[in-house]
Amino acid sequence: MKFFIDTANLDEIKEAYDLGVLDGVTTNPSLMAKEGIKGDDNVRAHYKAICDIVDNNVSAEVIATDYEGIIKEGKELAKIDDKIVVKVPMIKDGVKAIKHFTSEGIRTNCTLVFSAGQALLAAKAGASYVSPFIGRLDDISMDGLTLIEDIVGIYQNYYFETEVLAASVRHSMHLLECANIGADVVTCPLKVITSLLNHPLTDKGLAQFLADHKKVNS
Ligand code: E4P
Numbered sequence: 001m002k003f004f005i006d007t008a009n010l011d012e013i014k015e016a017y018d019l020g021v022l023d024g025v026t027t028n029p030s031l032m033a034k035e036g037i038k039g040d041d042n043v044r045a046h047y048k049a050i051c052d053i054v055d056n057n058v059s060a061e062v063i064a065t066d067y068e069g070i071i072k073e074g075k076e077l078a079k080i081d082d083k084i085v086v087k088v089p090m091i092k093d094g095v096k097a098i099k100h101f102t103s104e105g106i107r108t109n110c111t112l113v114f115s116a117g118q119a120l121l122a123a124k125a126g127a128s129y130v131s132p133f134i135g136r137l138d139d140i141s142m143d144g145l146t147l148i149e150d151i152v153g154i155y156q157n158y159y160f161e162t163e164v165l166a167a168s169v170r171h172s173m174h175l176l177e178c179a180n181i182g183a184d185v186v187t188c189p190l191k192v193i194t195s196l197l198n199h200p201l202t203d204k205g206l207a208q209f210l211a212d213h214k215k216v217n218s
Contacts, residue, residue: 001179004057004187006167008035008046012190013053019193024057025050026131026167026187028087028111044080051081059109059129061087062097070097078106085109085128090118095125102126109165119151123160129185133168134178145174149181172196 002023005016008031016022027050037046047060058081062073070093074086078101086101087109088094098108102125109129110122114137122130132151134144148166155162163184169175170188172195178186 001183002057002163002185003193004059004165004185005193006031006169006187006189008032008037008050010049010053013050016190016193017053021193022054023185024059024085024187025054026059026087026109026165028061029063044076047077047080047084051083054083056083057085058083059085059087059111061111062089065089065091065093067093067096070094071100074101074106074108087111087131088127090114090122095121098122098125098127102128111167114147116147116150116154119162119164120154123155123158123162127162129163129165131165131167131187134166134174135168135170137168138170144168145177145181148178148183152182 003021004024004026005013005022006026008027013025032043037043047058051058060077062070064070064073070088074097077086078084085107088098089112090110098110101108107128109131110127111131113119113122113130113132119130119132132147137144137147151164155164165185165187166178166183167187169186169192172192175186175188175192
C-alpha cells in the first residue's frame with residue numbers, strides 16, 4: 001500500500017519523507033491557497049520544490065474545466081518534473097482529457113470521485129489513479145468506505161490498471177479500513193500517518209524497559 005501526504009506544506013512533506021514511509025504527495029487548489037501560493041510562476045515553483053523533496057507521485061491539479069484548457073494546463077504541469085501526476089476533475093471534459101493524457105504517456109489522477117460509476121469512467125479513460133473522497137461522503141452521511149470497497153471490486157473484475165487512491169482520509173481507522181479493503185494508496189494529512197505510531201502499551205512497555213535498564217546500570 002502506498003502512503004501519500006495530502007498537503008502543500010513543505011515542512012510537513014519533509015517530515016513525512018524523513019519518516020521513510022512516504023510514496024507521494026497530493027495537493028489541490030484549496031491546499032495551495034492555504035499555503036498562500038498564488039500566480040502561475042509561484043505555483044510551478046512550489047510544485048518543483050515538492051518534487052525535489054519526494055521520490056515520485058506529486059499530484060498537481062488543473063484549474064481549467066474545458067477540454068482545451070485542461071490539456072494546455074496539464075501539459076505545462078507535466079513539464080515541471082517527471083514526478084508530476086496531472087490531477088483532473090471528474091467532469092466530461094476531464095474524462096476526455098484523461099484519455100488524451102494517457103495516450104501521450106502523461107500520468108493522471110482523476111479527482112472528486114464520489115460514485116462507482118465515476119470510477120469506472122476514470123478507469124476506462126486510462127487514469128493512473130482514481131481519487132474517491134471518503135471523508136466528504138461521510139460528512140453527508142453516506143458511507144465512504146463502502147465506495148472504496150465497490151471500486152476495488154469492480155477494478156479487480158476487469159483487471160483495470162488504475163490505482164485506487166483513497167482520498168479525504170480523516171483518521172487512522174479510515175486508513176486501516178482502506179488497507180483491509182485493499183486500496184492501492186491512501187492520501188491523508190501528516191497527523192493521520194503519525195497517529196499510526198501510537199499505542200499506550202508501547203509507551204508503557206518502553207518506560208518499563210528503560211526503568212529496568214536504569215536499575216542495574218546506575
Ligand atoms: C485529494 O486528493 C484531496 O486533496 C483531499 O484528500 C481532500 O480531502 P478533504 O476532504 O479532507 O479536503
